[in-house]
Amino acid sequence: MSGRLEGKNIVVTAAGQGIGKATAIAFCNEGANVFATDINQETLNILKKDNPNIDVFKLDSTDKTSVENYFKHMNQIDVLFNAVGFVHHGTILECEEKDWDFSCNVNIKSMYYMCKGVLPIMIKQNGGSIINISSCASSFKGFPNRFVYGTTKGAVIGLTKAIAADFVKQNIRCNSIAPGTVYSPSWQDRVNQSPDPVQAKKDFIARQPMGRLGTAEEIAAVAVYLASDDATFTTGSTIHVDGGISI
Numbered sequence: 001m002s003g004r005l006e007g008k009n010i011v012v013t014a015a016g017q018g019i020g021k022a023t024a025i026a027f028c029n030e031g032a033n034v035f036a037t038d039i040n041q042e043t044l045n046i047l048k049k050d051n052p053n054i055d056v057f058k059l060d061s062t063d064k065t066s067v068e069n070y071f072k073h074m075n076q077i078d079v080l081f082n083a084v085g086f087v088h089h090g091t092i093l094e095c096e097e098k099d100w101d102f103s104c105n106v107n108i109k110s111m112y113y114m115c116k117g118v119l120p121i122m123i124k125q126n127g128g129s130i131i132n133i134s135s136c137a138s139s140f141k142g143f144p145n146r147f148v149y150g151t152t153k154g155a156v157i158g159l160t161k162a163i164a165a166d167f168v169k170q171n172i173r174c175n176s177i178a179p180g181t182v183y184s185p186s187w188q189d190r191v192n193q194s195p196d197p198v199q200a201k202k203d204f205i206a207r208q209p210m211g212r213l214g215t216a217e218e219i220a221a222v223a224v225y226l227a228s229d230d231a232t233f234t235t236g237s238t239i240h241v242d243g244g245i246s247i
């Protein structure tokens, strides 16, 4: 621990597993007071057991009232890390309206609610950093069978830039991270659920120029930078952490 986030209050969404969990732990290791949220109480309990310094709270980021109530009880929040996201598999022809609505709700509307909840607090304290998780499958690159996922992750980049533009004078920074394929429980589920899991794993790795998946900790390291005072001149950006997929 080097204390790069000493004294900062940080809210993390989707902290129960994967990138959100690794980032919550990395923030804590850097001295932050971490408020970890997720829809899944069981995984939050495990996080708490292994990391007693992290505060955990069950929160559905797509539930407007719950999000509003959550922020009502918070005073100082220096950083918001938005990691909630869902991968729908298929082209536009396999994307029914309910799939479209679900993905837009989870991947975009959750960030709208969370950012809208935190911004009045950040404005009042005259500063803050918001970090949104996008994807290399977004406005940067199209991938097969990622129609609504890529659409929503492109929107996350637009949302990020819009907030960065609107609140730059209030000392509030807003950036996104676009990961390549990262090992996580939901990635493992996608592999297991495919018709040929062995081939699916090979295909995921083959599209990574470095010939391997990323780790959640490699994404967390960049999140620590964006949350810290090392990044005070960085806003509106999207940092690719993708093993070269966007070269």
Ligand SMILES: NC(=O)c1ccc[n+]([C@@H]2O[C@H](COP(=O)([O-])OP(=O)(O)OC[C@H]3O[C@@H](n4cnc5c(N)ncnc54)[C@H](O)[C@@H]3O)[C@@H](O)[C@H]2O)c1
Pocket: 013, 014, 015, 016, 017, 018, 019, 020, 037, 038, 039, 040, 043, 059, 060, 061, 062, 083, 084, 085, 086, 087, 106, 110, 133, 134, 135, 136, 178, 179, 180, 181, 182, 183, 184, 185, 186, 187, 216
């Ligand atoms: N894993 C990858 O390869 C990869 C690549 C690029 C981008 N991403 C993005 O990174 C983020 C995290 O993905 P991951 O694969 O590390 O984690 P994951 O998909 O394994 O876990 C997601 C977490 O989000 C929580 N969650 C789901 N809906 C929620 C809601 N409505 N409210 C609160 N929490 C909710 C789940 O309970 C779970 O703990 C997502 O936004 C994803 O799109 C992942």
